[in-house]
Amino acid sequence: MFSLNGTNFPNDSLSGVSRCLIQSRKKVSFPMVVASVSPNGRPADRNVSVLMENTLKEMKENSPVIEKDSKSTVTGGVGDVYGEDSATEDQTITPWNFSVASGYSLLRNPHYNKGLAFSEKERDSHYLRGLLPPVVFNHELQVKKLMNNLRQYDVPLQRYMAMMDLQERNERLFYKLLMENVEELLPVVYTPTVGEACQKYGSIFRRPQGLFISLKEKGKILEVLKNWPEKKIQVIVVTDGERILGLGDLGCQGMGIPVGKLSLYTALGGIRPSSCLPVTIDVGTNNEKLLKDEFYIGLRQRRARGQEYAELLDEFMSAVKQTYGEKVLIQFEDFANHNAFDLLAKYGTSHLVFNDDIQGTASVVLAGIMAALNLVGGNLAQHKFLFLGAGEAGTGIAELIALEMSKQTGAPLEETRKRTWMVDSKGLIVRSRMESLQHFKRPWAHDHEPVKELVNAVKLIKPTVLIGSSGTGKTFTKEVVQAMATFNKKPVIFALSNPTSQSECTAEEAYTWSEGRAIFASGSPFAPVEYKGKVFVSGQGNNAYIFPGLGLGLIISGAIRVHDDMLLAASEALAAEVSQENLEKGLIYPPFANIRKISAHIAAKVAAKAYELGLATRLPQPENLVTYAESCMYSPSYRSYR
Numbered sequence: 001m002f003s004l005n006g007t008n009f010p011n012d013s014l015s016g017v018s019r020c021l022i023q024s025r026k027k028v029s030f031p032m033v034v035a036s037v038s039p040n041g042r043p044a045d046r047n048v049s050v051l052m053e054n055t056l057k058e059m060k061e062n063s064p065v066i067e068k069d070s071k072s073t074v075t076g077g078v079g080d081v082y083g084e085d086s087a088t089e090d091q092t093i094t095p096w097n098f099s100v101a102s103g104y105s106l107l108r109n110p111h112y113n114k115g116l117a118f119s120e121k122e123r124d125s126h127y128l129r130g131l132l133p134p135v136v137f138n139h140e141l142q143v144k145k146l147m148n149n150l151r152q153y154d155v156p157l158q159r160y161m162a163m164m165d166l167q168e169r170n171e172r173l174f175y176k177l178l179m180e181n182v183e184e185l186l187p188v189v190y191t192p193t194v195g196e197a198c199q200k201y202g203s204i205f206r207r208p209q210g211l212f213i214s215l216k217e218k219g220k221i222l223e224v225l226k227n228w229p230e231k232k233i234q235v236i237v238v239t240d241g242e243r244i245l246g247l248g249d250l251g252c253q254g255m256g257i258p259v260g261k262l263s264l265y266t267a268l269g270g271i272r273p274s275s276c277l278p279v280t281i282d283v284g285t286n287n288e289k290l291l292k293d294e295f296y297i298g299l300r301q302r303r304a305r306g307q308e309y310a311e312l313l314d315e316f317m318s319a320v321k322q323t324y325g326e327k328v329l330i331q332f333e334d335f336a337n338h339n340a341f342d343l344l345a346k347y348g349t350s351h352l353v354f355n356d357d358i359q360g361t362a363s364v365v366l367a368g369i370m371a372a373l374n375l376v377g378g379n380l381a382q383h384k385f386l387f388l389g390a391g392e393a394g395t396g397i398a399e400l401i402a403l404e405m406s407k408q409t410g411a412p413l414e415e416t417r418k419r420t421w422m423v424d425s426k427g428l429i430v431r432s433r434m435e436s437l438q439h440f441k442r443p444w445a446h447d448h449e450p451v452k453e454l455v456n457a458v459k460l461i462k463p464t465v466l467i468g469s470s471g472t473g474k475t476f477t478k479e480v481v482q483a484m485a486t487f488n489k490k491p492v493i494f495a496l497s498n499p500t501s502q503s504e505c506t507a508e509e510a511y512t513w514s515e516g517r518a519i520f521a522s523g524s525p526f527a528p529v530e531y532k533g534k535v536f537v538s539g540q541g542n543n544a545y546i547f548p549g550l551g552l553g554l555i556i557s558g559a560i561r562v563h564d565d566m567l568l569a570a571s572e573a574l575a576a577e578v579s580q581e582n583l584e585k586g587l588i589y590p591p592f593a594n595i596r597k598i599s600a601h602i603a604a605k606v607a608a609k610a611y612e613l614g615l616a617t618r619l620p621q622p623e624n625l626v627t628y629a630e631s632c633m634y635s636p637s638y639r640s641y642r
């Protein structure tokens, strides 16, 4: 290991060294080391470390001093010591850097490859001559070309595969494309298409993405983490694949979800791709179809439960903390109810953990409700909520609503919870069912006679807000929506289950059955609907609005724990981004096109809360948290090498 400007470079994996300079538009240039790594990671050339050291010595002596004016000073993201991914567009400097390869290997390194965008000069100095056709494209033309290509695919899964190939080929192009076409491409890399991709993951599997930790790795998880090429991890999204969206147990094929969520962390929240780690814990699957599928990629056994499961998870959680420290954010995603609540409770006090399905969904729905109040009137405590589905999303949302209500009115939680009713697969959750209820449902068992059907519960409870979080599609029938519309001038309806096939109703159904009066949002996107000559645009009440900004806020403040007040802060920040113009169209969420700005605002509010609660470790607190959050966001602009 040797050190340069405070960064440690391993010298045991270098097989050759070439130098290049990174050029800024301001003509401040820095030497950069581009070193190639041999396929087996061992030095191919015994003289390499000597050469490396000499080169570095020479570079140290010759390197210019960074100008100190505010424009050229590298701001840097958190942990991005040299500002490599800084969002500051007016400087394209990548100072001291350690990367891999030149020539052919450079073209195959997705972090550094620019494809046809390598300049003539770069082609000369990086041994790329002849490896590329003569034309030089700029980044914009590459984006245009790829969008043209993508639009020619009729099958959504083909688009997904094309996007994954691009991510594996040219990371900066992938993110530029996604960021600039977020509304069009979100349904490709995320819900609904990612659901289908997970279902067919074995068949479409080409290159592994993320880290697979199965029961086979028990006792070796620390070593497995060391196999991952990046060392400075800031966010992990982990699933055990037991409840992938509303599609059920997809076992190891759930990997598509952590991969997709993390690409949104980068595209929507500006977290550097190199600091994101997708993980799938494979303890088997109870999906008989997959167990019989010859192309299934996971462990061919039924799910481990109880102690065996708990031990593997515990080893993982300890190994992560030991490897990446106290401040790595671990997002639990798509675990089944019976594990999700327990894991969150167990690790919430020792790790920086967050369950997206419980907490992220809660925060996004509360934001939507806050925005909807501008349309329907009244304050939160004057509304009545009925849920179909009392799992992670349902009870998570209900609890956050009760918490916010309690903050607003000063009433105790036990009281504010009474504004919410829940229907599960056995009917309305009432006190007489208490004994047989799972613990997370119990706070929602109120005094009422038993009611079996949702439609009857709607008629009897008369909620102002109806929320579907059951993972089961087509459950908001015409009768249910019409009932909502009989006693509400503007019924608020959320059909949150994903992907689209599991949505409780479609946007079209919500608007037509309510005669154009519903305020509607769904977990997966729906196209605008025309009803009686008016166009209705529905919002996407998906946790993708929240987790990228929340994660950014936690990272920039160096938070060590997630607190419910941070979720409330995130909801308020998101609701504040809904404009009058959005509301006039019936939209209770701002357009995703503005998501980077929204994420910066959410991050700032979350970070401010972390400082207020004494949970932040990055001191002193930056003066303007929005500006600071923005300055920490990854930019996919190409850097120039020379």
Ligand SMILES: O=C([O-])CC(=O)C(=O)O
Pocket: 191, 244, 245, 246, 334, 356, 357, 497, 498, 523, 542, 543
């Ligand atoms: O992934 C999504 O679209 C939202 C989510 O967390 C889920 O449905 O489990």
Ligand SMILES: [Mg+2]
Pocket: 245, 333, 334, 356, 357
């Ligand atoms: Mg989820």
